[in-house]
Amino acid sequence: MVPVQSEKSREFEARLRRFMDAHVYPNEEAYHRQLKQGPERFRQPEIMEELKAKARAEGLWNLFLPDSENGAGLSNLDYAPLSEIMGRVNFASEVFNCSAPDTGNMEVLDRFGSEEQKERWLKPLLAGEIRSSFCMTEPAVASSDATNIQTRIERDGDDYVINGRKWWITNAYHPHTAIFIVMGKADPDADLHHQQSQILVEPDTPGITIVRPLSAFGYYDEPKGQAEILFENVRVPASNLILGEGRGFEISQGRLGPGRIHHCMRIIGQCERMLEIACERLSSRIAFGKPLAAQSVWHERIARARTDISMLRLLVQHTAWLMDTVGNRAARSEISQIKVAAVRIGRQVADMAVQAFGAAGLSDDFGLGYGFTRMNMIRMGDGPDEVHNRTIARLELAKYRKSAAEDAG
Incomplete structure (x- = not known):
């Protein structure tokens, strides 16, 4: 079955794209400039609070949280293209109150928190105040x-x-x-x-x-x-x-599934952005008498990136659909698969983009140095590849053990 995005999600997608075009992309430079102003290393750029207020006023707020009255009424599948759009700019998720680790923490409190905990901490988190x-x-x-x-x-x-x-x-x-x-x-x-x-x-x-x-x-x-x-x-x-003593592992398992798929959704957006700026750069730079984009080695790299990103998007959409229809536990293998695949493809695309820019790609002038680093950080976050590959392999092998037992019976 091919997962289908709902009409409600398509409407949100159109509104989100318009907001990004009107407010987020034009303010990327201001955000990073303000980040470096003042004596404090860790300071919130003023433009962020302005953007958050605009997003909340337009109803582009708390778009995650499926099956909750505190969310926007979107399934994981419906949220996937929206998270991808946010992922194109490294700070954009916060604009819409959809950034990690707050999303996971809000989900924990929404699902498992007491009424007192929800009132004291979930409420201001949902409002983007803390x-x-x-x-x-x-x-x-x-x-x-x-x-x-x-x-x-x-x-x-x-x-x-x-x-x-x-x-x-x-x-x-x-x-x-x-x-x-x-x-x-x-x-x-x-x-x-x-x-x-x-x-x-x-x-x-x-x-x-x-x-x-x-x-x-x-x-x-x-x-x-x-x-x-x-x-x-x-x-x-x-x-x-x-929730109670001894329930921590259970809470983590409920928290990390959605968190992992959100990371993968954002990675797709980041990959799309890196591929775009790499293609623009390759088309504008001349080497050995012709544009870099005319060199056959770059045809191979671009084609591989385009194919990998498209395959990744379909795998993430399929996983989101499974989470919506059969639940996170039944989708454990797919959740691990997308975590491994997204980071692998993300690192490859980031490396390709850095190479397209040459020495400039190593700097932060084009955001690629940080983008490459983020891919490597996410590789470690929410479980390294080795842990997820172990889960995938064990679940796959279990199918054959069950089949062998049935044959023996």
Whole structure:
């Protein structure tokens, strides 16, 4: 079956394209200029708040969140082309309140949060008034296996006390970040998948130290930042625990599926933009007496990029349709497939675009240096290729084990 985008989604797509043309693309330069103004490294450009206000006024707001009264009433399949359009500009998702990790954190609170938690933190997140972080990865263990996490969340009367060290925590330096979702072990004696819990922690709680910003190939990902964070006897009310003790792994599995597909949707948009500017550059630069675009080696590279992006889009649409129709768990293999394929194709397209620009592609004059870096960061985020390939292979092999057992019976 070929997934079909709804008429409602097509209407949103047309409106979103008009908004991008009128407000986002013309302000890219202003955004990056304002990002560097002032003494603070991690500062919110003024233009962002202006763009957010315009997007919200036009109803282009919280377009994710399927099956929720807090969303726009769009399925994962309907959201896919919209997320792709946002992905063409690295900051555009925030304009529409659709940026990670806030989308995943909002989904967690929407699905699993108490009424008190929703009122206190989900409401301002949905309004775009605050931002948030998801604190899972740790420096001392292989965090690709979430059961390795060592941060402790221990009950003490009416509170929980948190001790541990996290790193690569997105948004930790954003000036509007007002809440962390922290994952740690509440019961190390339980079975592997019921040891973890998730709890809400405000960044100014005593005992939290933002140790340092982490750079990826020299980029600090302003204004969000990636931080190393130390939690030392951090005490928070027991009511901040999400869903219940031992439910952290379950919450993560529910959170990461949509998060992964959103990343893949945005990667397609980023690839399209990089291919466009590469083709424009190749058509305008002369080498050895003719445009670079006339060189046969570039025909091969462009054709491969065009084919790969088109295949990736179809795979992502199919996965979104499966998530909508049979659920995230049944679509586990496809979710892992798109994560691996999107990053592989994204890195190849980014590398091709850098090569098309020559030495200029290594700089940030055209956004390609950062674009290439982002692709490599996403390769590590939400699970590295090796973890997803393991999932794909195990699910594929299980089909044949079942078939062999049926034959034997």
